[in-house]
Amino acid sequence: MVLLLLVIGAAVALAFVAGRRISWATLAHNQDAMTRWVAAHPVAAVLLFVLAYILTAALSLPNATVLTVAGGLLFGTVLGCVLTVVGATTGASLLLVAARSALGDTLVQRGGGLVTSVRDRLQRDGFNYLLALRLVPLVPFWVVNLAAAVCGMRLRVFVPATVLGIIPDSLVLCSIGSGVGGILAEGRTPDLSVLFAPWIILPLLGLAALSLLPVLLRSRWGTHA
Template identity: 45%
Template sequence: MMATGDMTQTTPKENKKKAHLLPLLIIGAGAVAFVLFGGLDYLSFETLRDNRQAILDWTQQNYGLAILAFILAYHVAVMFSLPGAVWLSLTGGFLFGTVEATAYIVVGATAGAVGIFLLARYALYDFFHARVGKTLKRMEKGFQDDALSYMLVLRLVPLFPFWLVNLVPALLGVRLRIYTIGTFFGIIPGAFVYASVGSGLGALFAKGETPDVGVIFSPEILTPMVGLAVLAMVPVFYKKWKNRGKA
């Protein structure tokens, strides 16, 4: 005869919550594994400098495959929120030139951002709304009213981490179409800046110098980007002014 005791059993609801969190746990584990196993060593100026000729030769011999590999690498880097995306952007500019690299960066980064956006919405939306309640709902309402303008500002001005801007709109109920459009167009200026720096790496290699990855924060680069962000907010300012006039 088998003895019976208190058995802790998970309910279907609890199992569902765990299943929802599983994708994000996989993403987190992948990012940690990448760092622990030395992945950051491959996303560096030194790696590109020391292997530049071999990388260039392979790219020229397998151009179509190189494009796909680069876009996929960028997609994975953004999807897993891996550090080192700046070096991928520089590498893209070095291999493909400014204009082509910008296009590939934007496609890969947007695809990765959409992926993590969908996972965050699937795993965390109900969790946060159940706990934060009315406060989050008020934020959600304000953000959704002018979601595209806010998305463009968040993408244009590099003040917030890219991974954070990927997650927050998912928790505020931003529509996927708006999120994708805002991400795609909002990251073009930054991608262009880093790709253009990358396209000039050959000259830096010859001089033994390193690129200035903080160039995007220089006044001559940051000021036009802030100007674009202000322009993106014009519809929001106009709507608030118009509504105040009606009050």
């Protein structure tokens, strides 16, 4: 038991250090070495990437976007997206569970008033509102996780809404990553404004609106009942 706690503690410490070191410059400097290592150790590379993403999501570390792009660079668009969704959903679920424990008060205080605001919506609308928040990520990923935990959302609702909601953005970022090698080699930063291009954001807004349609209908019926 003591050994397990030490391993977990070491993993958390490593994640904090690594999370602060993840940057475009680091990715550019090491992309050739990482690509060769992934080719030589494909299974280990997949497991390490998923673990890194789980820790990043669970600990609300910065630069998850860079990690997602790195997934596309190292594994291609489709596999990178799958690994990102698995890691992000697992890490978010762990954060959800942790926020219900003794860590809950500390985590909620970190989120401040924004967590409380989102929590109120999630308490009323559950799956539909969470899906909308995931599809159009105007609220930080970790804030939504904490708000879902505070309102007592169950994993059977949280997990499918998270998976469905983060697939589009993950797919776009991994697609950028699959062709970003030359840009990084030239010392330039990838242009992520494509996420807000009309052909990306308008369909996502449409899907988010559809996900909230049952909520609006229930509200209308409830008002006239």
